[in-house]
Amino acid sequence: MLQPFPILFLPLLLSALVLVLPLERAVLADADTQAAAACSSLQRADIERRLSTKTPYRVIANYDETPPQYAGCHPTRIWSVIRHGSRNPSKKVILRAQQRLVELQQRLLSQPHPNLCPAEMKQLREWSWGHLNAAEDEKLLVAEGEDELIELAERMQLRFPSLLPDMYDPAWYYMKYTDTQRTLKSAQSFATGLFGRHRIHAVRYPRPVYRDPVLRFYKLCDRWRTDVDKNPETFINARRFTEEPEMQSAVEHVRGSTQLPDLGPEDVELMYMVCAFETSWQRRRQRESVWCSFFDVDALRALEFAKDLEYYWNDGYGYELTHRIACPAIADMFSAIDPVSQAMPRANVTFYFTHSGTLLKLLAHLGLAKDKEALTHKHFGSERLWRTSEIDAFATNLAFLRYECEQEPPRVLVLHQERAVRLPGCPQDEDLCPLATIRRLYADSVERCDFEALCQVDDTK
Numbered sequence: 001m002l003q004p005f006p007i008l009f010l011p012l013l014l015s016a017l018v019l020v021l022p023l024e025r026a027v028l029a030d031a032d033t034q035a036a037a038a039c040s041s042l043q044r045a046d047i048e049r050r051l052s053t054k055t056p057y058r059v060i061a062n063y064d065e066t067p068p069q070y071a072g073c074h075p076t077r078i079w080s081v082i083r084h085g086s087r088n089p090s091k092k093v094i095l096r097a098q099q100r101l102v103e104l105q106q107r108l109l110s111q112p113h114p115n116l117c118p119a120e121m122k123q124l125r126e127w128s129w130g131h132l133n134a135a136e137d138e139k140l141l142v143a144e145g146e147d148e149l150i151e152l153a154e155r156m157q158l159r160f161p162s163l164l165p166d167m168y169d170p171a172w173y174y175m176k177y178t179d180t181q182r183t184l185k186s187a188q189s190f191a192t193g194l195f196g197r198h199r200i201h202a203v204r205y206p207r208p209v210y211r212d213p214v215l216r217f218y219k220l221c222d223r224w225r226t227d228v229d230k231n232p233e234t235f236i237n238a239r240r241f242t243e244e245p246e247m248q249s250a251v252e253h254v255r256g257s258t259q260l261p262d263l264g265p266e267d268v269e270l271m272y273m274v275c276a277f278e279t280s281w282q283r284r285r286q287r288e289s290v291w292c293s294f295f296d297v298d299a300l301r302a303l304e305f306a307k308d309l310e311y312y313w314n315d316g317y318g319y320e321l322t323h324r325i326a327c328p329a330i331a332d333m334f335s336a337i338d339p340v341s342q343a344m345p346r347a348n349v350t351f352y353f354t355h356s357g358t359l360l361k362l363l364a365h366l367g368l369a370k371d372k373e374a375l376t377h378k379h380f381g382s383e384r385l386w387r388t389s390e391i392d393a394f395a396t397n398l399a400f401l402r403y404e405c406e407q408e409p410p411r412v413l414v415l416h417q418e419r420a421v422r423l424p425g426c427p428q429d430e431d432l433c434p435l436a437t438i439r440r441l442y443a444d445s446v447e448r449c450d451f452e453a454l455c456q457v458d459d460t461k
Contacts, residue, residue, distance in 0.1 A: 039116075039117035039119060039120055039293070040117075040120065040292070040293035040294075040295075041296075042288070042292060042293070042295065042296065042297070044279075044288055045059075046297050046300065047275070047279055047288055047292050047295075047300065048279055049389055049390075050297075050300040050301060050303075050304045050389055051275075051276040051279060051280065051304070051389055052276070052303075052304050052307035052308065052311070052388045052389055052392075053307065053311065053356050053388050053389075053392050053393070053394075054086075054273070054276035054277055054279075054280055054394070055276075055280070055388075055389040055390075055393035055394065056086055056144065056148070056279065056280040056283070056393065056394060057085065057086075057148045057152070057393050057394050057395035057396070058148065058283060059393070060389075060390055060393050060417055061151070061152070061155075061417070061418065062155070062417060062418035062419050063155070065155050065158040065159055066159070067158070067159050067160065067161070068159065068413070068420070068431070070403060070405075070411075070413075070431070070432055072405050072406040072407055072408075073403040073404065073405040073406070073411060073432065074162070074403060074404060075160055075162070075163045075401045075402065075403050075413070076163070076348065076402050076403070076404050077163075077336065077337045077348050077349070077401065077402040078160070078163055078164075078337070078348070078349050078350065078399055078400070078401045078402075079332070079333045079336040079337050079350045079399070079400045080350065080351050080352065080397060080398065080399035080400070081215070081329070081352045081354055081358060081359060081362065081397070081398050081399075082149070082152070082186065082190065082351065082352065082353050082354070082395065082396070082397040082398075083353075083354060083355060083356055083358075083359050083392070083394065083395055083396040083397070084141060084145065084149075084180075084182040084183045084185075084186040084353060084354070084355065084394070084395070085141055085142075085144065085145025085146060085147075085148035085149050085182075085185075085186050085189065085394050085395045086141070086142050086144040086145035086148060086280045086281060086394040086395075087139050087140060087141050087142060087145055087182045087394070088132065088137050088138060088139055088140045088142060088277070089138065089139070089273065089274075089277050090138050090139060091134045091135065091138040093270070093273055093274075093277075094129060094132050094134040094137070094138060095134045096270055097129050097270065097273075097274050098129050098130070098132070098134070100267065100270060101129075101270065101271070101274060101291070102128075104258070104260065104263075104267065104271075105124060105127060107260060108124060108258060108260070109121075109124060109125060111259060114259070115257055115258065115259055116293065120290055120293050123290035123293075124290050127290055127291075129274075139180070139181075139182055140181055140182060140185075141181065141182040141185040141186060141189075142281050143281075144280060144281050144282075144283055145182070145185070145186065145189070145394060145395070146185060146186075146189040146192075147189075147283070148189075148394060148395040149186045149187075149189035149190040149192075149193065149395060150189050150190070150192050150193040151193065152190065152193065152395055152397065152418070153189075153190045153191070153192070153193025153194045154193045154194075155418065156399075156418070157193070157194055160401070163348070163349065163401075164194060164349065166194060166195055166196070167195070167199075168191075168194075168195050168199055168202050168203055170204050170347075171347065172347055172348050172349055173203070173347055173349045173351070174336075174346070174347035174349065174350045174351070175187055175190075175191065175203060175205055175350075175351045175352075175353075176205060176206050176208070176212075176215065176351075176352050176353070177205065177208055177215075177352070177353040177354070178208055178209065178210060178212050178215050178216055178353070178354055178355065179208040179209055179210040179212075180208075180210070180355075183208075183353040183354060183355070184208065184353075186353045186395075187205065187351070187353040188200055188203075190351065190353070191203045212354075213328055213451075214328055214329050214332045214352070215329075215352050215353075215354040215358060216354060216355060216357070216358060217325055217326065217328045217329060217358070217361075217451070218322075218325060218357055218358070218361060220451075220455065221321075221325050221451070221454070221455035222455055222456075222457045223321065223454065223455045223456060223457050223458070224321055224322060224325055224455060226457055227319070227321060228313075228314060228318075228319050228321060228322055229314060234313045234314050234318065234319075235309075235310060235313065235314070237309045237312075237313060237375070237376050237377045238306055238309040238310045238313070238377070240376075240377040241305065241306050241309055241377035241380070242265050242306070244377055244378075244380065246298070246301075246302045246305075246380050246381075247265070247302045247303075247306065249298065249299075249302070250268065250295075250298065250299035250302040250303060251263070251264075251265050251268050253295070253296055253298070253299045254267075254268045254271065254294050254295065254299060257293075257294040257295075257296075258294050268299075268303070269303065269306075271291045271294060271295075272291075272295070272300075272303045274289065274291045275288070275289045275291040275292040275295070277289075278291070278292075279292060280394060302380070304387075304388075304389060305380050307388060308375065308384070308386055308387060308388050309375060309376075309377065311356075311360055311388050311392070312374075312375045312386050313375075315356070315357050315360035315361055315364075316360050316361070316363070316364045316369075316386060317364050317370060317371075317374065317375075317386070318374070318375075321454065322361055322364065323361050323362075323364035323365040324365070324454060325361065325451065325454055325455065326358075326361045326362050326364070326365035326445075327365070327444070327445040327446075327449035327451065328449060328451055329358070329362055329365075330362075330365060330442050330445035330446065330449075331445055331446045331449055333400050334439065334442075334446055336350045337400055337401070337402040337412065337435075338402065338410070338435060338439070356392055356396075359392055359396050359398060360388075360391070360392055362398060363391060363392075363398070363416070365445070366414075366423055366424075367423065367424040367425075368391075368416060368421060368423070369385045369386050369387075369391045370385060370386075370424075371384050371385050371386055390417075391416070391417075393417075396417065397415070397416070397417065397418065398414075398415070398416050399414070399415040399416075400412055400413075400414055401413040401414075401415070402435065403432060408434075409434060409435065409436060410434075410435040411432035411433060411434055411435060412432065412433050412434075412435050412438050413431055413432055413433075414433070423438065423441065424441075425437065425441045426438065426441070
């Protein structure tokens with residue numbers, strides 16, 4: 001027969017429970033910590049700054065809104081080209097993600113011992129791009145893209161309040177976009193940052209053109225399309241890099257982290273692209289895209305370099321023709337900041353909303369981000385200026401500002417990514433460059449820009 005539990009032991013029992021329960025919670029918490037430690041060790045900063053042209057602008061933006069001061073000088077005109085903000089992927093990428101990545105997702109979820117922590121497994125189970133319609137949603141500006149342009153406008157207005165008033169005047173402001181939804185929405189978002197939501201209905205835009213001769217000049221260049229864009233030789237360095245040890249190591253790392261030994265380089269690139277887009281979209285989400293979890297820093301660096309090779313040869317310094325054809329945009333810049341005739345007056349403020357291909361060709365035309373040697377598949381380990389993650393993120397921007405000065409002729413401030421840059425041939429010890437110097441440096445772009453001759457296809461080849 002069981003003896004009744006002596007009441008005098010109850011206080012001791014309660015004391016023991018008080019000691020044991022926290023200990024049990026600590027053990028469980030320690031188990032949770034161990035599970036969390038098994039998650040990818042990549043930090044958000046490791047990912048965000050290595051996404052090539054899909055890099056979100058927030059990680060490279062200049063948040064110093066202090067108006068630049070140059071003694072005796074004040075800004076009177078600005079001409080700026082701005083890439084659209086973060087967007088949806090192309091139709092091709094959406095379809096591949098909805099097919100191939102769904103297949104990989106199912107294989108990963110069916111593994112008896114997946115190489116993912118519980119939080120990542122939950123992300124993977126919930127992952128879907130079913131909300132995207134490849135035909136209707138491709139390349140549309142997303143909410144993050146709108147925020148990028150609003151915030152960019154707000155910072156620029158704080159730096160140059162006299163030049164960028166918050167009241168819209170069509171005689172003062174000229175704003176134009178290409179015939180795409182992503183540049184239209186970027187222009188409207190930028191206008192929101194300048195004038196406020198309740199005033200953007202008053203902003204006038206000229207009729208957009210898909211093949212705009214200034215905003216998208218390369219679309220009108222048949223020779224560039226045949227000799228560069230559609231030329232298989234253009235991408236030979238990117239293809240050769242897939243055989244280099246660094247890229248092979250990246251593929252092997254992803255095969256190991258996924259435990260899917262049959263993954264091909266194209267699968268790894270697709271995972272990188274989805275990782276990039278989802279990271280760009282999600283500023284405030286605590287965890288990055290689950291597809292980023294399978295990379296390490298070295299793998300991301302290799303994939304970023306592969307993209308740098310593609311853009312260097314297709315849109316940058318790889319072929320002289322590519323950057324020479326940017327001359328119509330340079331000529332337009334001079335007509336905006338240095339109008340020589342009042343017969344064709346220009347607004348004091350010009351903002352163009354365009355695309356990656358335009359910005360990269362302009363940078364190369366100006367001699368910016370130029371390395372001493374042509375970039376090849378053998379240059380992975382070397383320091384390079386041509387890093388698309390830094391020079392061509394979403395919402396990338398380039399601006400020329402004319403300054404009137406009391407004691408000297410007009411000068412020009414050039415900004416890239418909201419930071420002063422010094423053009424080759426300009427003084428390298430100060431931000432402002434004489435307007436006359438810049439006119440001399442780029443005289444060919446204005447006086448001898450025979451775009452039609454440059455773009456004439458050589459039928460004898």
